[in-house]
Structure formats: C-alpha cells, structure tokens
Amino acid sequence: MLEWLATLSPVFQALTGTLFTWGVTALGAGLVFFFKSFNKTVLNGMLGFAAGVMIAASFWSLLAPAIETAESLGQTAWLTVAIGFLSGGLFLWLVDMTLPHLHMGLEKDKAEGIKTNWQRSVLLVLAITLHNIPEGLAVGIAFGAVASDLPSASLAGAVALALGIGLQNFPEGAAVSIPLRREGFSRTKAFLYGQASGIVEPIAGVIGAYAVASMQHVLPSALAFAAGAMIYVVVEELIPEAQYNEGGSSTNIGTIGCMIGFTVMMILDVALG
Template sequence: MLAYFAGLHPVLQALLAGLFTWSMTALGAGGVFLSREMNRRRLDGMLGFAAGVMIAASFWSLLLPAVELSGSTGLAACTPAAVGFIAGGVFLRGLDTLLPHLHPGYPLQEAEGPRSSLHRATLLVIAITMHNIPEGLAIGVAFGAVGAAAGGLPYETLGAALALTVGIGLQNFPEGFAVSAPLAGEGYSRVGSFWYGQLSAVVEPVAAVFGAALVLIVQPLLPYALAFAAGAMIFVVGEEVIPESQRHGHTDLATMSLLVGFVTMMVLDVTFS
C-alpha cells in the first residue's frame, strides 16, 4: 500500500493526505452522535495537545527544512525562512481582520472581524476554516517538496510528509468536536451539527493541492512556502488554540497536553524521516 502511494504524483498524494485530515475532522465532529454534551476539561486537554502538534510540525517539518533547503549558512540561509514565516503570520492576521468569525467556546458577542449578521454556526465554520488553510498548505508543500526532491532538489522524504499528515490529522480530531458539540448543545440537530463540524475542514484538500502544485511549478518558492505555512500555523496556535485551551481554567492540563503533543509530533517526524 505504501509503495503504491509512493508511486503517485505528488499533487495526488497531497489530495489524498488532505482528504485524510478532513476525515479526521469529520470523525471528531461525529462524536456529536454519541453525546451532545462537551466535557470541557477533556476538550481543553485535546486542544493543548493540538497546539503542541502544530508547534512541533511548524518547526520540525516546515521551518527547519526551509532553512536547510537554502543551502548555505548565516543570513542567506535564514532570509527565506524569516520572510516566509512573517508573511504567513501577516496573511492569517489579514484574514482574521477581514472575515467575521467566532472561535469555538466563545459567546456570540465576542465574534471577531467585521460586524456581521451571520449565524453562530457559520461564524464557527469560518474560524476553523481559517485555521485549516495553513494546515492544508503545509501538507501540500510537504508533498510538493517530495516531488521537488525527485527532480534533484535534496530536501524532503515521503516519510516526513506522511508524519506531518498524521500529526495534523491527530490534532484535527478535537477541532471537529469543538464545533459540532456546542451547536448541538444550542439546539441544532445532530446531523446539522455534524455537517457544520466537518465542513470546516473541506478547505484542507483544496489548500493541499494548491500548495503541492505551486512548489512543483515554481520550485525556488519552496523554502518560502514551507516557512509561510509554519508562520501561519504558529499564528493560529498563539492567537486561537492556546488561549482557547486555557480559557476555562484547565491551564495545567492544557499546558502538559501541549508538551505531550509536541513530543508526539517530534517523534513522528524523526521516526518517519
């Protein structure tokens, strides 16, 4: 099975990887069929774990390879990574400002972005969709880098791209439930709550295909694209995931879970690489 997957075109690999991470979000959203109530302590621990995975993936799978790919030392090696990293954060900040959205666990009056009459469910989906764009890009760029390596660019292994996919899939699970469970608690049907929960990750396969195609077509962009995805993911972690995980008083659990998530992603990356 793995040998067959390795023989596929990198864009198709990225699509399949994006579909996997979307399915993990859908699986988490499906938890609403088992329970309408959300165990806040457990969810905060899962969000802390997700934050750790994203931080580790940003460094081990994206930012460090961006520096190594520059092929030199000193300022020249750091420049593409630094430029791409900041650009990723600025891009997410721009979306954060331009799009109305509501982070899971927050009351409707704390919706961010322009004033809007959109329903709570729509605002939640927008927020998680913004979160998932950099994750999809990260997956796509990683698999695009595998294709670039096959063309003579010594960088990425298929194992590292798969590790990134597994890590993002693991941290997507609580995100689906974080959207679907509150909606069910507010009176939405289980089917409707599941629909909105999984809908937030539909963008990941699309972003993955875009990222893979972009770096294959314009290979010099690869270090910038890797760092861009890292910067966008770190922005999401700092602006959304960590504050949300500690908002309800479970700070120690969320922090320890973050450490576990970081180590888990680190082990995945080192093992698969």
C-alpha cells in the same frame, strides 16, 4: 502505503493526505452522535495537544527543511526563511481581521472580522476553518517538496506531517459539532457543520503542492510561510482557548496536552521522516 503514494503525482499525494486530515475532522465531528456536551477540561487537553502538534510540525516538518533547502539553492537561508515565516503570520492576521468568525464560548457580539448578520453556527465553523488553511497548505507543500528531490524532503516526512495534522484535527471537529448540538442543532446538522470546517484542507493542500512542484525556487519561502501561519493560529487561538475552563479559571491540562502533542509529532517526524 508509501509505495502506492510514490506512484502518484505530488498534487495527488497532497490531495490524498489532506482528504485523510479532513476525514479525521469528520471523525471528531462524529462524536456529536454520542455526546451532547463535552467536558471542557478534556477539550482543553485536546486543544493543547493540537497546539503541541502544530508547534512541533512547524519546526521539524517545515522550518528545518526550509533552511536546508534555501542553503542548497544558494539563497540567504536566514533571510528567506524569516521573510516567509513572518509573511505566513501576516497572511493569517489579515484573514483573521477580515473573515467574520466567532471563537468557542463567546457571544455572537464578540465575533471578529468584518461585521455581518451571518448565523452564529456559520461564524463558529469559520473560526475553525481558519485553523485548517495553514494546515492544508503545510501538508500540500510537504508533498510538493518531495518532487524537488532535495535531501530534506521525503515522502515519509510528508506522511508523518499528514498523520500529525490528522491527529490534531480530531478535537477540532468535536469542538465545532458538540457546541452546536448543545445550542439546539440536530445531531446530523451539527455533524455536517463540524466536518465542513475541514473542507478547506484539500483545497489548500492541492494549491500548496502545485505551487512548490511547479516553482522549486519558492519552496523554502512556502515551507516557512506555512510554519508562520500555523504558529499564528497556535498563539492567537489554540493556546488561549486551552488555558481556561468555564468561569474563567485557569487550567494546566492544556499545557500538559501541548507537551504530549509536541512529543508525539516530534516522534512521528523523526521516526518516519
């Protein structure tokens, strides 16, 4: 697999990796063909797992290589990485404030972003799509970094990141399609909406890979930017959603899932990267 990927350009490597992550989103959305509802406790554990994967990936696959790369390029590493990290969070905050979307379990009048008359289903899909922008960027930037021939960037590490992001995309696909089925959508339509939430990943991945492969001096900033965007999603959305069951009672399942997800991504990155 690695030998075949090595023959491709960084942009096509990124496209391959993000098509995989999109495919796993579709697999998760496919659960709607077997279930009409989903136990919220199980979903909390899956969302917590996704949060743990993203936290671990933000450090081992993005921030640590960003620091090493900045130092090798003669940049002031702490400054470059700090600015990139905060810029990633700021970007997601601006998108969050602008793009109309609705978080799971909320009524339509609780939608965030610019006010719109869009259907509830569209708003739910856009909420998950927000997650996938930084995820696609992260995978694309990781593959684009391989072209820099820096010690901190490896094809195996990029593959590990794509695997980790793919694993945590599974619950996100289910988190869109199954609630839509519960609201009266047909199984096919609910599936199509669920998998559509991941379509942004190949787009963001190709953009990220092309940018860093063409302009190596922006690689540290790009890696840190993707990490900041991912951490924003984790803290603003995934962890809060994983902490409560219906009725508002708190749960530890999301926390346990987060610990497991972090460990799995750490193992993937260290073992393969």
